[in-house]
Amino acid sequence: MDIFFPLQFAADWLSYSLFSLSPESHLGQAVDFFLYDTAKIILLVYGISFLSGIVNFYLPVERIRDYLASHKLWGLDYFFATIFGAITPFCSCSSIPLFIGFLKAGIPLGVTFAYLISSPLISEIAFALMIGLFGIKIALLYVLAGSVIGMIGGFVIGKLNMEKYVEDFVWKASAAITATEAKRMGLREALPGIARESSSILRRILPYILVGIGVGAAIHGFVPANFFEFILTRLGAFSLPVAVLVAVPMYANPAGVLPILESLVAKGVPMGTALAFMMAIVGLSLPAALILKKVIELPLLAAFFGTVTVGIILIGYLFNFLLA
Numbered sequence: 001m002d003i004f005f006p007l008q009f010a011a012d013w014l015s016y017s018l019f020s021l022s023p024e025s026h027l028g029q030a031v032d033f034f035l036y037d038t039a040k041i042i043l044l045v046y047g048i049s050f051l052s053g054i055v056n057f058y059l060p061v062e063r064i065r066d067y068l069a070s071h072k073l074w075g076l077d078y079f080f081a082t083i084f085g086a087i088t089p090f091c092s093c094s095s096i097p098l099f100i101g102f103l104k105a106g107i108p109l110g111v112t113f114a115y116l117i118s119s120p121l122i123s124e125i126a127f128a129l130m131i132g133l134f135g136i137k138i139a140l141l142y143v144l145a146g147s148v149i150g151m152i153g154g155f156v157i158g159k160l161n162m163e164k165y166v167e168d169f170v171w172k173a174s175a176a177i178t179a180t181e182a183k184r185m186g187l188r189e190a191l192p193g194i195a196r197e198s199s200s201i202l203r204r205i206l207p208y209i210l211v212g213i214g215v216g217a218a219i220h221g222f223v224p225a226n227f228f229e230f231i232l233t234r235l236g237a238f239s240l241p242v243a244v245l246v247a248v249p250m251y252a253n254p255a256g257v258l259p260i261l262e263s264l265v266a267k268g269v270p271m272g273t274a275l276a277f278m279m280a281i282v283g284l285s286l287p288a289a290l291i292l293k294k295v296i297e298l299p300l301l302a303a304f305f306g307t308v309t310v311g312i313i314l315i316g317y318l319f320n321f322l323l324a
Contacts (some may be wrong), residue, residue, distance in 0.1 A: 004040050028031055030221025037213045042202065049101075049201045053194030057178035057187060065278075078158075081107075082150040086143070099184050100201060100295060110158015117308055118150030120282045126258060133262055134271075141319060142275060147206030148183045149279070149311040151239050155309050165300035176278070204294055209292050240273045240316045244309060247280035271323045276316030 011032050014019050021028035075245055096117075102112040129141035235242055241303060257278045264274040292301055 034217035040242040049198035081114040085115040086122040114154025121146035165297040243277040244280040270320045272316040272319030
C-alpha cells in the first residue's frame with residue numbers, strides 16, 4: 001500500500017472536486033501532480049531532517065567522520081556511502097536533508113556526493129519491477145550501473161576539492177545540538193532544537209522545491225506521453241546523449257519511469273539508451289538542481305551534473321554494446 005495515498009486522495013479531491021478540473025485535461029493533471037508532490041516532498045524533507053537530527057544526537061559523528069576519512073579504507077568509504085544510498089528509498093530532492101546532515105557531521109564532500117548520486121539512481125522498488133519486466137540480468141545491471149556512477153562520481157568530486165562552493169549555513173551547527181549540550185541533556189530536551197533546525201532547512205529550500213515541482217508538473221501535464229518515444233526511435237547512435245538531455249527537465253522516481261522504459265524498449269530503443277534515460281530523469285532532474293542550488297554554488301553544481309551526465313552516457317553505451 002502506498003503510504004502517501006492520503007496525500008494523493010487529498011490532491012485528487014482538491015484538483016477534480018474543489019477546483020472542478022477535468023482528470024483528462026492537461027491543466028488538471030499538472031495541478032494534481034503539483035499538489036501531491038508538494039505535500040509529499042515537504043513532509044519528506046522535514047521528516048528526514050528531523051530524523052537526521054535525532055541520529056546526529058546519538059551518533060558519535062567524530063568517530064564516523066574519522067572512519068570514513070581514513071586512508072586505510074582504500075576507497076571503501078565511497079562504497080559504503082553508495083550502499084547506504086542504494087538502501088535509502090529517497091528521491092534526489094528528499095535526499096538533500098541527509099546530504100546536509102552528512103556535511104555537518106564532517107563526512108568528506110566526495111563521500112557525501114557518492115550517497116547523493118546513488119540514492120535516487122537505485123530504487124529497490126524499481127529493481128523488483130525490473131525483474132518482472134526485463135529479467136534478473138537487466139535488473140542487476142541497473143543496480144551495478146547506479147553503484148558505479150555513485151562511487152566514481154563521488155570520487156571525482158572529492159578529488160576536485162570544491163568544499164568552498166558549499167553554502168556557509170550548511171557547515172554551521174546552528175540551532176541544533178552541540179556535542180557539549182548533548183552530554184548535558186536528554187533527547188526530550190533536545191527535540192525542540194532539532195525541530196527548529198529541521199524547520200530552518202525546510203524554509204531555506206522551500207522556494208526551490210516549489211519552483212522545481214512546478215517545472216515537473218508542467219512537463220507531467222502538458223508534454224505528450226509519446227513525445228520522448230517519438231524522438232529516441234529516430235536518432236540512432238545519437239539517441240543516447242539526447243535521451244539524457246531531454247530527461248533533465250522531467251521529475252519522477254525510477255518506479256514511475258519504468259512504464260516509459262518498457263514502452264521505449266518495445267519500440268526498438270536499445271536497453272542501454274532506455275536505462276540512461278531513466279537514470280537521467282531521477283539523477284539529473286531540474287527540480288533537484290533548483291533545490292541543490294540553495295545549498296551549493298554553481299561550480300560545484302556544474303561539477304556534480306557534469307560528472308553524473310558523463311557517467312550515465314558511458315554506462316549507457318557500454319550496456320548497448322554488451323546487450324546488442
